[in-house]
Amino acid sequence: MIQNPIIPGFHPDPSFCRVGDDYYIVNSTFEWFPGVPVHHSRDLKNWRCIGHILTRRSQLDLRGVVDSGGVWAPSLSHADGKFWLIYTNLRNTGMGRPFKDIKIFLTTADDILGPWSDPIELDSIGFDPSLFHDDDGRKYLLNMEWDFRKGHYRFSGIVLQEYAVATSKLIGERVKILHKDQILTEGPNLYKHGGWYYLMLAEGGTGWNHGISMARSRNLLGPYELDPQPSVITTRHDESWPLQKAGHGEIVETQHGEWFMAHLASRPIGERRCTLGRETILQRVIWQDGWLRFAHGDVRPLLEIEEPVGLSECQWPEAPARDGFDAPTLDVSWSSLRVPMAESWLSLTARPGWLRLIGRDSLHSFFDQSLVAKRLQRFHIVAETCVDFQPAHFTQMAGLIFYYNTRFHYYLRITHHEERGRIVGVVLTDNGAYDELEESELVINDWGLVHLRANIDEDKLQFSASPDGEAWHAVGPVLDASKISDDYANGFTGAMVGICAQDLSGNRKAADFDWFELKPNP
Numbered sequence: 001m002i003q004n005p006i007i008p009g010f011h012p013d014p015s016f017c018r019v020g021d022d023y024y025i026v027n028s029t030f031e032w033f034p035g036v037p038v039h040h041s042r043d044l045k046n047w048r049c050i051g052h053i054l055t056r057r058s059q060l061d062l063r064g065v066v067d068s069g070g071v072w073a074p075s076l077s078h079a080d081g082k083f084w085l086i087y088t089n090l091r092n093t094g095m096g097r098p099f100k101d102i103k104i105f106l107t108t109a110d111d112i113l114g115p116w117s118d119p120i121e122l123d124s125i126g127f128d129p130s131l132f133h134d135d136d137g138r139k140y141l142l143n144m145e146w147d148f149r150k151g152h153y154r155f156s157g158i159v160l161q162e163y164a165v166a167t168s169k170l171i172g173e174r175v176k177i178l179h180k181d182q183i184l185t186e187g188p189n190l191y192k193h194g195g196w197y198y199l200m201l202a203e204g205g206t207g208w209n210h211g212i213s214m215a216r217s218r219n220l221l222g223p224y225e226l227d228p229q230p231s232v233i234t235t236r237h238d239e240s241w242p243l244q245k246a247g248h249g250e251i252v253e254t255q256h257g258e259w260f261m262a263h264l265a266s267r268p269i270g271e272r273r274c275t276l277g278r279e280t281i282l283q284r285v286i287w288q289d290g291w292l293r294f295a296h297g298d299v300r301p302l303l304e305i306e307e308p309v310g311l312s313e314c315q316w317p318e319a320p321a322r323d324g325f326d327a328p329t330l331d332v333s334w335s336s337l338r339v340p341m342a343e344s345w346l347s348l349t350a351r352p353g354w355l356r357l358i359g360r361d362s363l364h365s366f367f368d369q370s371l372v373a374k375r376l377q378r379f380h381i382v383a384e385t386c387v388d389f390q391p392a393h394f395t396q397m398a399g400l401i402f403y404y405n406t407r408f409h410y411y412l413r414i415t416h417h418e419e420r421g422r423i424v425g426v427v428l429t430d431n432g433a434y435d436e437l438e439e440s441e442l443v444i445n446d447w448g449l450v451h452l453r454a455n456i457d458e459d460k461l462q463f464s465a466s467p468d469g470e471a472w473h474a475v476g477p478v479l480d481a482s483k484i485s486d487d488y489a490n491g492f493t494g495a496m497v498g499i500c501a502q503d504l505s506g507n508r509k510a511a512d513f514d515w516f517e518l519k520p521n522p
Helices: none
Strands: 015-019 022-026 035-041 048-054 075-079 082-092 101-109 130-133 139-146 155-164 169-178 185-193 196-203 211-217 244-253 259-266 279-288 291-294 335-337 355-358 370-375 380-388 396-405 408-417 421-430 433-443 450-457 460-466 473-480 496-503 510-520
Touching (some): 048 101, 075 130, 082 130, 130 185, 185 244, 370 396, 380 396, 380 496, 408 450, 408 460, 408 473, 421 473, 433 473, 496 510
Antiparallel strands (some): 035 048, 082 101, 130 139, 139 155, 155 169, 244 259, 279 291, 380 450, 380 510, 396 408, 408 421, 421 433, 450 460, 460 473
């Protein structure tokens, strides 16, 4: 059996592609860099991240991008012997405001691992677009149209426009092929099957009301008839279902004629908060009476499905829990905020066997933070690190971060106090309000290296510190880990845990980290 989620943690908006015997899934990354991780499988059961597509600032400039901006819903396809990726970069998400500042790009590569081309800018009419390759070789950009005008419904329909490969431009008229009145419709994908063009749509917003609907037409430009079943997938009617917010997906046919859908869903805990974010789920689908349906006969996704026929199991080596920072580069599980990892602020060579972070902007910055982190992929987990840091001023900080975005995070940081010297304590930002838990602070002048730990147990977070990794001291109270979630923070990403350094004096104080470990908490 295949257990869901197939890709746990912050991996929303899966785009699903098969090339020969290889399957690929890419996901949204928003303000995190590099952009668009690529997961690979040969059996649809075992997946591993093999790299990222957007690895250069020329492809993805995220400096100044707001929280939950950046890369939304990339769309991966393969045609004419190469890979194609359509992606957006939203500098302004428009949340609570009428305008979205959007750029839509196309990049291509002969190999999934690249090199990927510098991007071609297409348009900015909407978000979550895709590229459709028709049987005659022509290509079309599909998108939703965003209507900012007063008195107009923002989601004004699905539009299509031809893309000319020879000139690398959109040509002809942009045609609205479907409009659903007062329904939040986005993420369009087209499939040609049995003489029909099938339009798959994400609907209801990427929250508790999420779902996927279908429409079809004999002609590319329509008219499209709506599926008599309102949703192919949704859990909006069943709050008790373990996989919630189910929607936004794509389908693939295996080598042996079976069909599968990769889609997003979340697993809520406690007060219906999803600390692991929106995850990637796999379901069996079938074509029934001319429409796409879940093979198990329901619209709610399953936690467990049967393996595909004819695909031999292909397991990958398990990644080690501890990163000793002995490799020349950080592995693909690490991400930075908005900017590429560069020797100017992150070094694995300045002190071999250690990761050096140069203190820069605050945790509230949209520009130059010195922060690297990994996705939280389990509900019960322990994060630990060991740091050598000797701050000389209160503006210099370094430590262990449990992070959602600039407005919501918990930070176990080492800093300097004018009277007490070197201290370790908890600071946090909750809905933009900064706070220091002064009663949590420990004086650590006689400690050499400092070991830091975050123990996460579903909705509970306990920080602790140690001089030797053996004798641990609790730092601060038990904190509400469920606040690091889409539902509390009103965002689109997920919980990240990592290490960081700040120097608000501008003196670029360095912190050296010996290792970082992320392991299950039984």
